[in-house]
Amino acid sequence: MSGIAASAVIHPLAVVEDGAVIGENVKIGPFCHVGPKVTLGDGCELLSHVSVTGLTTIGRNARIFPCAVIGGEPQSIHHEGEETTLSIGDNCTMREGVTMNAGTVGGGGKTVVGNNNLFLANSHVAHDCQLGDHIILSNNVMLAGHVTVEDRAILGGGSAVHQFTRVGRHAFIGGLSAVSYDVIPYGMLNGNPGVLGGLNVVGMTRAGIERSVIHRVRRAFKQIFEGEASARANAAAIREEYLDCPQVIEILDFIAAESDRALSSPFRGKN
Known part of the structure; x- marks a missing residue:
């Protein structure tokens, strides 16, 4: 042309x-x-x-x-x-x-x-x-x-994303949120400072992900962020358990990848 x-x-x-x-x-x-x-x-x-x-x-x-x-x-x-x-x-x-x-x-x-x-x-x-x-x-x-924003992420009005931060696929960022750290695929973050409140279940459902799979991803989420070790160590430890679940593996790969920013979690930013 x-x-x-x-x-x-x-x-x-x-x-x-x-x-x-x-x-x-x-x-x-x-x-x-x-x-x-x-x-x-x-x-x-x-x-x-x-x-x-x-x-x-x-x-x-x-x-x-x-x-x-x-x-x-x-x-x-x-x-x-x-x-x-x-x-x-x-x-x-x-x-x-x-x-x-x-x-x-x-x-x-x-x-x-x-x-x-x-x-x-x-x-x-x-x-x-x-x-x-x-x-x-x-x-x-x-x-x-x-900033990297992966497929089908939704960012609510007035939200701000810090330089070099990654927002994973199908993540949801609430309005007026401050995104200072990486947000996992399927994650849902709200607040200032932003706190990872759980999974974007609505988005997962709209994407056609079966309820049984969503339950497995929820279980993996708890293992990652509520386990005894760090989130990255917990994620590495459960990989073998979820080799048959692409959604969980996607999250684990995201966590394992090199990044300039730390990882958003349910606890980071809370007093």
């Missing part, structure tokens, strides 16, 4: 700079600005007053609402104007005031957002974040730099 597709509809009050790549059936509304190194996939729609800048690639069928700024320079004191990237997958919606920043050289040079994600008004994705698919960031969610 190169240049501006003949089927693209660009409002006369929009600015699309030379060099931008605009796909088939793209709609660009009034007062939008598209930079010279931007690629918009087929079927994208920029409603109005949208800025897409930098070396940014957006997949098919994105909808971007007014006052969103996508691909801006990283908000990092270490950034010295190097050319870094933002890549967004297909079928993502970015509501009013959403901001997403490109990566930093020190963080690998790229911010990556997957497919079928929903970003509600004024949510922020900082430099070097790595996001999977089917994620929801509610209004005013703030992701600091280098």
Whole structure:
């Protein structure tokens, strides 16, 4: 794909700079600005007053609402104007005031957002974040730099995630929560400081996970966080018991992986 597709509809009050790549059936509304190194996939729609800048690639069928700024320079004191990237997958919606920043050289040079994600008004994705698919960031969610959010996680309104933190698949973060430590897959965290209150049973049920499996995951959760040793040691000790349960193994693998942050638990943050 190169240049501006003949089927693209660009409002006369929009600015699309030379060099931008605009796909088939793209709609660009009034007062939008598209930079010279931007690629918009087929079927994208920029409603109005949208800025897409930098070396940014957006997949098919994105909808971007007014006052969103996508691909801006990283908000990092270490950034010295190097050319870094933002890549967004297909079928993502970015509501009013959403901001997403490109990566930093020190963080690998790229911010990556997957497919079928929903970003509600004024949510922020900082430099070097790595996001999977089917994620929801509610209004005013703030992701600091280098955060990883795995598939189908949901972050409630006003929650904030500390830099380098991981949020596991199918995790649920309650509104206004402070996420300072890694949240296991299927975990449910609430509060400030954030406390891991249990499992996202509603999300697991909606994902089609059988009740008997949910009971096994609950049992493993208690073994991990209520055992006599540390959570990591407890997780390693029960692996053989759950080799036939992919959901538990996913949690154990998450805990065993290297991370810059400690692990959220039912006790961390409590007096």
